[in-house]
Amino acid sequence: MARMKFLCDAERCIECNACVTACKNEHEVPWGVNRRRVVTINDGKPGERSLSVACMHCSDAPCMAVCPVDCFFYTEQGVVLHNKDLCIGCGYCFYACPFGAPQYPQVGNFGSRGKMDKCTFCAGGAADAGSDEEFKKYGRNRLAEGKLPLCAEMCSTKALLAGDGDQVSNIYRERVVARGFGSGAWGWSKAYPGGGS
């Protein structure tokens, strides 16, 4: 079984935000929630780099460790999903995620706890694959349709890679060899300790 992983090659990301737009559109993510975002460091200065960041679907996900109601789970492909029926919107996972993945919509009366929302690796969620319920709660289940996450599929420079960890790792390794350097796989060692290049 493939182990799904993301990798963003900072040497290739051009900050076009197509991945962000694709994600919003594909999953009809509500206003105020960004499952994916592009972060630019040293903006306008030498050494400027951009990165597309979302849930990295960590091998040993820290969000799981702090969730009071154990709403997170792994799929067989290593995707970290959560059950919105169980989530109590406490916000604890935000303090645990190095990638700022958990998002909390402002809903209902002030102070009410909205269900956490995050990137699903386009793998749906805790509902029947392809059902209306799944789409409404979690977004489209592209993996069940045999497709990869749309953010990576859309990436014109192929900075953002998604798929089986071994293949993603091989692609990146080939790039590093070809260009002679490779410092751009930000977050890879944090998300997949011992499991990446």
Next chain:
Amino acid sequence: MPARSWRTVTFMLCFSIVSAISAHAEDNTLRGHGGPVKSVVISPDGKTALTGSFDYSMIHWRLGEGAPEVVGRIADHDGAVNSVKFVPGTDWAITASDDGTVAVWDLPSGRLVHRFKGHTHKVVHVAVSNDGKWAASAAWDRTARLWDLTNLTAGPLLKGHVNTVNSVVFSRDGKFVYSAGYGGEIRQWRVEDGELERVVYKHGWGINVLAAIGDGRRLLFGALDGTVGVVDLSTGQPGQKLHKFERPVLSLTVSAKNDVAAAGSGDGLIYVWDIDRWLPKYRHQFADGPVWALAISSDAKGMYFGGLDDHVAYWQMDPDRPFEVAQSDVPRRFQKSEGLGPGERQFARKCSICHSLGEDHANRAGPSLIGLFGRKVGTVPGYIYSKTLKNADFVWNEKTIDQLFAEGPEHFVPGSKMPLQKMSKAHERLALIKFLKRATNVAPTDETKSGG
């Protein structure tokens, strides 16, 4: 990390020792909350403590000989209480809540002194200046705010963080306030006018917690990447990285005498350092979840810590008695899923964190469900209801409970304290209702029937 410097290395391996909990350790456990505890502070004289919890309440404790006593419980927030502090020079306490407010309380009377409004998202941390004149709050609306505690008016808005603000601390002289958050920067603001003085330090990874060291020259920070570091305020340089946890740092504390500091992490590790030389002093592995709240006892010999449990545990550090820490009941009531019927499982996983089935509310965020069927909404004695439920006019029965979870509380009873909780599957709602009918089957009293 030199092994010889550890005075204690604790592992949760020996359950037979764990079970031999001494009366001493039990005596210091703070039992009274009805949900995970997010904040604990000890008064400067060491005689009292405050705790804030997911159960929407703050508890004021009396410490000393024997078991801690609850002096008062204040449950007048509409959301979790994330942070609590004493106000120096007064009998006041201050709380920051998920409901977006910062509230000042008179501890002897339990009376609300003032509720500061202005944040537009959950308020996650509050700090008070050493002279007790100012409070500062950190919120997920990407701002920090100052509050004038003398005139009980809003002070300057500290705007500039590009993401959530997680923590605030005052400088020793009260002239500046420091803030940090997911953006990974520590910012220094002038209290006088709220102007940004400078960005003190950029860590890169998000910063969860800040703590001031009493000399006024250094700040401690704890970050998402597991770093605990000390920042020299004169240079803005990280003078020392104390430790790199495997998991994010969730809590920090400094002792009253400024001689000991401690940090707690997402995987339950607590590290304690001697501030003079920044040598590690103690280490404790709490096996049952994250450490959200930490406070060192006034004699610096013990540590109070809270996490996902209803209680705040006490670990005696000196002399070390690590196995005497009160144990968690794992899996906790809201984590159970094995061996339960479908309705009971729904209740355990979705309801029990906020509701009890017992005769009392068990200090949980919501009222007890005992006698639920046939009870007029908003009428359980002793529970502080929202205006919505106080004014609502219907009775809880199979139909209304089904509606509640089919539509969601935000539609069925908009304005109530109940968080979003829908059950879209009819068979799940039916199972829950069946279980609740059985588990809450106590005839309502005349008082609740008539709306008392």
